[in-house]
Amino acid sequence: MPTLHYRLTLDEPALLTSLYGEPNSSVSYPYVPGATMRGALIGALLRQGKAINPAADPDQRLFFSGATRFLNAYVVDPVKDMRTLPCPLSWVREKHLLTQSESDQALAVYDLVYGRPDGQTKGVRGFATTAGREASLVQVERRLNVHTERPRSGGGEGTVYRYDALERGQSFRGMILCAAEDARELTRLLTGMETVMLGGARSAGYGRATIEDVFLAENDSEPVIDAGPxxxxxxxxxxxxxxxxxxxxxxxxxxxxxxxxxxxxxxxxxxxxxxxxxxxxxxxxxxxxxxxxxxxxxxxxxxxxxxxxxxxxxxxxxxxxxxxxxxxxxxxxxxxNWQQESQYRAITIDVMAQPITALLELADSSAVLWDRIQSRRTAQTALLEHAAIFSDQCYRLQGDLTRSGLARLRQSIADELRKEGPSMSVISNFLKDIKGKHADRKYSEARIDGKPLKEWLDEQQPAATEPVRRVLKRIDAVLENAQKASKRRGAR
Missing domain, CATH: 2.60.40.4350 (Immunoglobulin-like)
Known part of the structure; x- marks a missing residue:
């Protein structure tokens, strides 16, 4: 059965909310559920203007009948660059022994399927990869953020709530099991989505991820039913x-x-x-x-x-x-029959570590794909450096424009940057929306480095070959810098 492999790298923390946690908190799953990627691909088709009919093929076969299975994306072992798997509940270690992260020694992990070791034991949780009698234990990194909802002017009380999200920078590998006739369409959808939004709180800076390393392989592995259980x-x-x-x-x-x-x-x-x-x-x-x-x-x-x-x-x-x-x-x-050993020598892997790369002679098709990945990473690095240069420039913001009023424009820019194809129209649309309102007067009177803010915004247009995304990031960086500078002057 053809299997489509892909890699997700979190550019922002991801909040894939499970059913656990307190009423005023949201706790993310430690993985990317298959349903999340299934919904992302359906959303990509809808954005392309395609009408989806759940009762007829190929849409039914692709997304609704179970013929195509979107398996969970689990955290990547950064050393082996492999998809990890959940640790079996039969895995235990000695209860009072230091973990490998607390000592320099590898950890002995026992599988209760083959018998119970002497002494008290404790379960091993998380994700792992195995190779013979060697096991690598990987724990997902999380980020804990506390947010506040301010009381409105009409009354009511504010709320404090907590997000327990997946930390950005982590990579997850997922798989899609599909029929041979559907593999090309699913590959096209995945490769056409450079970025994808996952989970909740997307307008608050959560959920943006990059899809890369998409390839199709024939899953010809068969279960081995040998003489044992x-x-x-x-x-x-x-x-x-x-x-x-x-x-x-x-x-x-x-x-x-x-x-x-x-x-x-x-x-x-x-x-x-x-x-x-x-x-x-x-x-x-x-x-x-x-x-x-x-x-x-x-x-x-x-x-x-x-x-x-x-x-x-x-x-x-x-x-x-x-x-x-x-x-x-x-x-x-x-x-x-994945569990083949009674005991493993386990080490704990830092999930944020960089993978170990070796010099390999790549085939022509693989070399082209590798060059494409490297070019994309180089472009992203240059974009971040470009934004950082402009954010270091000292712009002065004058006028009665409040921080919350400026934050509305920055939020609109941030929402636009999360789209696959951002547009400069977000600036003009924002100015049209506030026309005739109290905020319009504030923006008309505000000046940045002695120039009217509206005029300065109109001048920020991309050059002939400059990406729109870069210009929007530059505008946001300048506004953030001016906002901070205004705050410092107010404090003095």
Missing amino acids: VILTLLSDAILRDADGQVQPSLAALLYVLNLHGSSLSAADVEAYFLDTTIVGGFNRKWNLPLPQSPSLAMGSVLVLRHGTVSQVAAESWLRAGIGERCEDGFGEVAV
């Missing part, structure tokens, strides 16, 4: 229904769903299991409504089945189609 590992949360049609995150419901793929398992076939539950939901931005909440089996859950109870056909069906409901959103991803 069959170990099933959940690589994502699974929403299961039992024989009565009720959502049940239980062993009985898991066996029932597995049997829908051609097996005939019973409780007597289970040698061991390590299960945990969680609550999953979601949000539909089209309806602006939350999705129904469902109890589910948590990622990392492990089921050990006796040898001879699972056929090759059933195991391949679990891998290809997933198990349970909402498989198109990344739920129900499984691995068969």
Whole structure:
């Protein structure tokens, strides 16, 4: 089955809200859900003016039937440049032993599938990659921000709330399992989206990410059913229904769903299991409504089945189609016999570390792709440096224009910069919107370096080959600098 791979790098913190946290807080998932990328691709099609019909192919096959599965994007191991996987719930370490980040020694991780070690143990959580008896443990970096909502002039009290978001700069790798006839269209959509907006609080500086390293590979890996027991590992949360049609995150419901793929398992076939539950939901931005909440089996859950109870056909069906409901959103991803070792020598990897690069001789097609990636990174670096140069210039802002009044223009520019194709019309549209209002008089009287602010804004037009994005960043940097300079003069 063709598999489309892609890499997401967060340019801003991402708030992919889970159902946990206090009422006045939002806590992000530690990964990018497949439903988020599925919605982003649907949004890209709609912005291109295409009408989507969920009841007919190819739209139904691409996004709604489950034939195409958008798997979760998990954090990248920066050393191996690989997609990590959730740590199995059967992994433990010695309870009172220092973690590898607290000592110079590697950490011994044991798999309870193969027996329990002596002494007290503690579960290992997070994400990992394995190579033989070596394991790399990766923890996602998070950012905690406190925001305030000021009381309005009409009355009421202000609110303090907290965002627990994914830190910017991290990379995540995701996969899309699709039919051969859909691979080209999905590749076109992904490669055409240089930037994508993810999650909530987008107008507050959250959610912008870059899509890169998109490539198509044939997923020809087959589950190995050898002489030992069959170990099933959940690589994502699974929403299961039992024989009565009720959502049940239980062993009985898991066996029932597995049997829908051609097996005939019973409780007597289970040698061991390590299960945990969680609550999953979601949000539909089209309806602006939350999705129904469902109890589910948590990622990392492990089921050990006796040898001879699972056929090759059933195991391949679990891998290809997933198990349970909402498989198109990344739920129900499984691995068969991934856990092959009883003990691992584990090291903790800094997720923000740079990958180790080696000198390789690339094929012609790969060399072209690498040059394109390097050119894009060089252009982005030059853009940031260009904005920094202008932000260092000392512009004076004179007049009664308040900080909040100037912030409205800067917010409009920031919203425009998050679009795939920003336009200079954001400046003229803003000035039209405030015409005849109190803010219009403030902008008319304000001067920047002795020149009327409106006139200065009209003069900021891109040169023949200058990108619009660069000009908007320059305007925003100058306004920010002038705003800070005005604040310092007011303090004196």
